[in-house]
Amino acid sequence: MRLPPASSSRSTPVLFNSLTFVVFFAVVASAYWALKSWEARKNLLLVASYLFYGAWNPPFALLLFATTALDFILGARIAAATVPTARKRWMWASVTSNLSMLGFFKYGNFLLENTQWLLARAGIAYHPPHLDLFLPIGISFYTFHSLSYTLDVYRGVCRPTKSLRDFTLAVSFFPQLVAGPIVRAADFLPQLDAPPTLKSNQFQWGLFMMTLGMFQKVVLADTLLAPVADSVFGHPAPVLTLDAWTGVIAFSGQIFFDFSGYSTCAIGAALCLGFHLRDNFLFPFASVGFSEFWRRWHISLSTFLRDFLYIPLGGNRVGAARAAVNLVIVMFLGGLWHGAAWTFVVWGLIHGLCLVAEHVLRTVTQGAAWRETWPVEVFLCLVTYCFVCIAWVFFRAANFPAAGLLLGAMAGKIPVGQAILSGREILLVALVIAGLWIAHWRLRHTSLEAAIGHKPVWLVGTAWTVMLGLILLTQGSGNAFIYFQF
Numbered sequence: 001m002r003l004p005p006a007s008s009s010r011s012t013p014v015l016f017n018s019l020t021f022v023v024f025f026a027v028v029a030s031a032y033w034a035l036k037s038w039e040a041r042k043n044l045l046l047v048a049s050y051l052f053y054g055a056w057n058p059p060f061a062l063l064l065f066a067t068t069a070l071d072f073i074l075g076a077r078i079a080a081a082t083v084p085t086a087r088k089r090w091m092w093a094s095v096t097s098n099l100s101m102l103g104f105f106k107y108g109n110f111l112l113e114n115t116q117w118l119l120a121r122a123g124i125a126y127h128p129p130h131l132d133l134f135l136p137i138g139i140s141f142y143t144f145h146s147l148s149y150t151l152d153v154y155r156g157v158c159r160p161t162k163s164l165r166d167f168t169l170a171v172s173f174f175p176q177l178v179a180g181p182i183v184r185a186a187d188f189l190p191q192l193d194a195p196p197t198l199k200s201n202q203f204q205w206g207l208f209m210m211t212l213g214m215f216q217k218v219v220l221a222d223t224l225l226a227p228v229a230d231s232v233f234g235h236p237a238p239v240l241t242l243d244a245w246t247g248v249i250a251f252s253g254q255i256f257f258d259f260s261g262y263s264t265c266a267i268g269a270a271l272c273l274g275f276h277l278r279d280n281f282l283f284p285f286a287s288v289g290f291s292e293f294w295r296r297w298h299i300s301l302s303t304f305l306r307d308f309l310y311i312p313l314g315g316n317r318v319g320a321a322r323a324a325v326n327l328v329i330v331m332f333l334g335g336l337w338h339g340a341a342w343t344f345v346v347w348g349l350i351h352g353l354c355l356v357a358e359h360v361l362r363t364v365t366q367g368a369a370w371r372e373t374w375p376v377e378v379f380l381c382l383v384t385y386c387f388v389c390i391a392w393v394f395f396r397a398a399n400f401p402a403a404g405l406l407l408g409a410m411a412g413k414i415p416v417g418q419a420i421l422s423g424r425e426i427l428l429v430a431l432v433i434a435g436l437w438i439a440h441w442r443l444r445h446t447s448l449e450a451a452i453g454h455k456p457v458w459l460v461g462t463a464w465t466v467m468l469g470l471i472l473l474t475q476g477s478g479n480a481f482i483y484f485q486f
Helices: 019-034 038-054 058-080 084-121 139-155 164-172 185-192 202-233 241-272 290-296 299-310 320-338 342-364 374-396 400-410 423-443 448-453 457-474
Strands: none
Touching: 019 038, 019 241, 038 058, 038 164, 058 084, 058 139, 058 164, 084 139, 139 164, 139 185, 139 299, 164 185, 202 241, 202 400, 202 423, 202 457, 241 374, 241 400, 241 423, 290 299, 290 342, 290 374, 299 320, 320 342, 342 374, 342 400, 374 400
């Protein structure tokens, strides 16, 4: 059963899809490029980042800094240690401190309530107090931002920085602070060594990316798909099979456009300031198999789990059975990372089991020529998407009974269901998702920048104008990004 989310502050974060952020970013970017001193620019970005985060709940800015400062110290300790056991001890101190803080705020009530349930099964009455905690926004992201530094220093792939200011900026850089991508210090810190220079059209491309991200969020996710998904997942009674599938498919598009929209905005904002963040999504609807899906979906998380969990567990170097167990463990924890509820765990386990099944299938059919033909690829892409949608049911449903009811409707096992969606809504979802599928399939072997770079300037300008117009016409709900809760 999904537990109620931790309490949140009455204040709201500064949203990318708000006029407040537009003004904030315009002021910061203008002042940033007006300054001549690189040190002054970095100081400005640091102050702006903490103002951006502190606008939601000022005391939690202190928690953000405490996390950063501790990992800065521990990173220096790891680098200075000459004895392997000492290096490992400092590394585990960082892992323990970061995960303890994350566990307390995000999973405190979840652990207490599950402990109560287990003790009740043993006949022990235990009534723990409810921890009325605020869940710091973006804690799952900035914890991993900071933790990646000490882990990379321990692995020898990142040199420890001597500047607390630079490391603090790397962790708190406001475009990616609260919902990713998960930016590793090893990628960001070298960009702070020298002042960036804007390459040709970089600022314009950054603004275009921000517009595209807002279009994905405001128009496609919030306006076109969210109402349908909310109607189906929020309906207390059984629905028709067609409505059930439409609602789940709508949510698959909503969460992509919502999360990809945020990442696209973050990457665009960083480009406008002269920084480069890695792509977080690479057309995942064109994935042929779950392995490819996780190479294209939330890439910063999947690579973090691969490098810092899957490979240390032995990866696929320890035999097929152990590798399968490693995959399931990684996806179990990946599901739990998303939220303090067993429904998220089941979502992760479904992905883990599908990854294992895929590996078995690839082993059995290894060398088969038919596997690489385009009809088979399209079929496997459809199968992958179908199972991804089934897994999304547990991600989105309020609890297991609700998930079971919806899955029953999707399987046609509900004899009598209510028709809650109009033909117009079903057609709208079908057109949006079909368009998304076609776009991803056509772009699966290229990049967005390369694809747009070959288009005429007038066409890009027209598309940009249309997106801006639709954003302005549909703006109003101000919905927070889905991944803010993680």
